[in-house]
Amino acid sequence: LPGVDPDQSGSSSKIVHAQKIEPMTVSELNQFVLTADPHIIEFLCTAKVTEIQLDEGWSYIGCSGCSKKLTRE
Secondary structure, three states, X not given: OOEEOHHHOOOOOXXXXXXXXXXXXXXXXXXXXXHOOOOOOOOOOOOOOOOOOOOOOOOXXXXXXXXXXXXXX
């Protein structure tokens, strides 16, 4: 449920603040990215690696448009 900064109401740019944190699995996030209506959104994903399956390899979702990818903090 985003809110608009009242100080920005008179200008064309609006600041939207996240007001809800909702835990979800990577699978649920992937499904949202694939099926939601197109819109620009930024989110922070914090994760903990609990297992590495060496026989399966690994991959992650990256943006083909802007080339953003996972980064390590």
